Amino acid sequence: MKKRLFIATLVISVLASFAANAGTWKKNNTGWWYDYGNGTYPASTWDWIDGNNDGVAECYYFNKKGYLLVDTVSPDGYEVNSNGAWVDNGRVQTKNVARTTNTNSNTTRRLTDEQAERAFQNYLYAYLGDLHGTNSYWDNETSGENPIVIRFKAPTGAQSYYYIDRYSGYTYVTRYDVAEGIETLTDRSFNLWDYLY
Known part of the structure; x- marks a missing residue:
C-alpha cells in the first residue's frame, strides 16, 4: 500500500485557529525542510507553519523525503511559490493561528x-x-x-x-x-x- 499522505489537500478550505508547529526551518544542498524540534519532520504532506511566530501561518507542501516544494504544483494540484507557500491566483494563503509557546514547559496545557x-x-x-x-x-x-x-x-x-x-x-x-x-x-x-x- 502506498504511504498515505498525512494531509494531501489541506488547501481545500481556510481552517480555523491552529497552533502552528513550533520548530525550525533547515536547509542543505538538497533543499529546505522543517524540523519539528523533536526528531520528526513533515513528509508527503501539507503543513501550516508560522515560522516567525506572528500568529499567521502559511501552508507548505513537503515531498516524501521531507523537502519543501517550491515554484511548482503539488501532487494534489495546488500551486506553491518560490518560498514554497501555497498560492491561489497569485495570493499567498494564510490563516491565523495561536502563537506557539514553549512546549517543553510544565505550564503548557497539553492533551494526553x-x-x-x-x-x-x-x-x-x-x-x-x-x-x-x-x-x-x-x-x-x-x-x-x-x-x-x-x-x-x-x-x-x-x-x-x-x-x-x-x-x-x-x-x-x-x-x-x-x-x-x-x-x-x-x-x-x-x-x-x-x-x-
Whole structure:
C-alpha cells in the first residue's frame, strides 16, 4: 500500500485557529525542510507553519523525503511559490493561528493520549450519535507524538483521519481513499478541548 499522505489537500478550505508547529526551518544542498524540534519532520504532506511566530501561518507542501516544494504544483494540484507557500491566483494563503509557546514547559496545557481518546469518543457521539452495535472503530495511530492521529472507520467502511494538535486542541479531518492510497482534507475542523468532559 502506498504511504498515505498525512494531509494531501489541506488547501481545500481556510481552517480555523491552529497552533502552528513550533520548530525550525533547515536547509542543505538538497533543499529546505522543517524540523519539528523533536526528531520528526513533515513528509508527503501539507503543513501550516508560522515560522516567525506572528500568529499567521502559511501552508507548505513537503515531498516524501521531507523537502519543501517550491515554484511548482503539488501532487494534489495546488500551486506553491518560490518560498514554497501555497498560492491561489497569485495570493499567498494564510490563516491565523495561536502563537506557539514553549512546549517543553510544565505550564503548557497539553492533551494526553487518554484525554484525546476520551474527548474524541465524546466528539463522535456528538457528531455521529450512538455508534454501539455498528461496524465502526477507531484507534490512536500515535503515542505521545504531536499531532495525535486517530484513524476512524465508519460503518460504511469509509476511513477518516483526525489530526489533533496536542497543545491547542485544534483538529482537522481527512478522508482516506483506500483504493488510491490518498488522503484528502474535508471541511470539518473543531477544537478537541471542547469535547473533554
